[in-house]
Amino acid sequence: MEVVIVPDAKAGGELIAEAMARLLRRKPDALLGVATGSTPLPIYQALTAKARSGAVDTSRARIAQLDEYVGLPADHPESYRSVLRREVLEPLGLGMEAFMGPDGTAEDIPEACEAYDKALAEAGGVDLQLLGIGTDGHIGFNEPCSSLASRTRIKTLTQQTRIDNARFFGGDIEQVPHHVITQGIGTILEARHLVLLATGEGKADAVAATVEGPVAAVCPASALQLHPHATVVVDESAASKLKHADYFRHTYDNKPDWQGI
Ligand SMILES: N[C@@H]1[C@@H](O)[C@H](O)[C@@H](COP(=O)(O)O)O[C@@H]1O
Helix, strand or coil, X not given: CEEEEECCHHHHHHHHHHHHXXXXXXXXXXXXXXXXXXXXXXXHHHHHHHHHHCCCCCCCCEEEXXXXXXXXXXXXXXXXXXXXXXXXXXXXXXXXXXXXXXXXXXXXXXXXXXXXXHHXXXXXXXXXXXXXXXXXXXXXXXXXXXXXXXXXXXXXXXXXXXXXXXXXXCCCHHHCCCEEEECCHHHHCCCCEEEEXXXXXXXXXXXXXXXXXXXXXXXXXXXXXXXXXXEEEEECCXXXXXXXXXHHHHHHHCCCCCCCC
């Protein structure tokens, strides 16, 4: 696992957007797995700026969704499909034909979950998967004690996650669905490159458990330790509880020129 400590969220966004741009230059139709939440927004802004300045052509990029609320109409402003259309697809000039995601409105949710895993595989797999992290260490919506081998499936949100996400629903926790579809941890681990961004002090405990704790279902993000190409980008606050922070700085400062994230 590579850990990169950046001064702030903007620098993290820029670093990751550059890695995505490099991938798209090499593979213009790369399948980019994208995450929601506030943390990845600086990545999308930086990538959009690169696309608009002509530094990268995103016109053939394909976008895959990580997770979705169950029961919110697809056109609800806070369905993750709507959020991604607003924050990623439209700014990059992509239409919904470039998008794939699980159907949170399906009558048969288990079937929709299976169909999504199949669709990801048929699309050739995710090239680069962006991840945020919940305060409890969740990735996607894989709450603590999710199987590290799990596939895309329905999950029940913890009360803490519903509290954390109420801010997107006018602060009203009653509006936050209880159920979600999320790529499983096993599904996420199939992406070729995992890039997790965490910013702010509120994520410091989860980051320490992810990077320096044991691989354990109680901290789903710790599964990144099992992946051959996982990058964790953290700002100084999110890095504040890492015992090996100096080593991570030293490693990054001395990395060979040819090695991007
Ligand atoms: N399902 C999403 C996660 O993918 C995201 O990582 C997390 C953290 O969000 P934020 O980045 O806003 O803290 O929120 C939600 O639970």
